[in-house]
Amino acid sequence: MLESLNDKDAPLDIERAKAVADVAQVIINPAKVEVNLMRVAAGKGTGFIAEEKPNGITGITRHVLS
Secondary structure, three states, rough: OOHHOOOOOOOOOOOHHHHHHHHHHHHHHHHHHHHHHHHHHOOOOOOOOOOOOOOOOOOOOOOOOO
């Protein structure tokens, strides 16, 4: 579906564009909630957003100012 956005031979009609925007919101909104939870809970999320550590880093210490 997303590939059809760049199809110059068959431009996206309004209804399909709205559908794509709605699907995008379904993906974006839970991510926003997860980021807000991580802010409030000192970096502890639900796992929706995976926390990857760069090579050689074995742990992360977060300092929160209150």
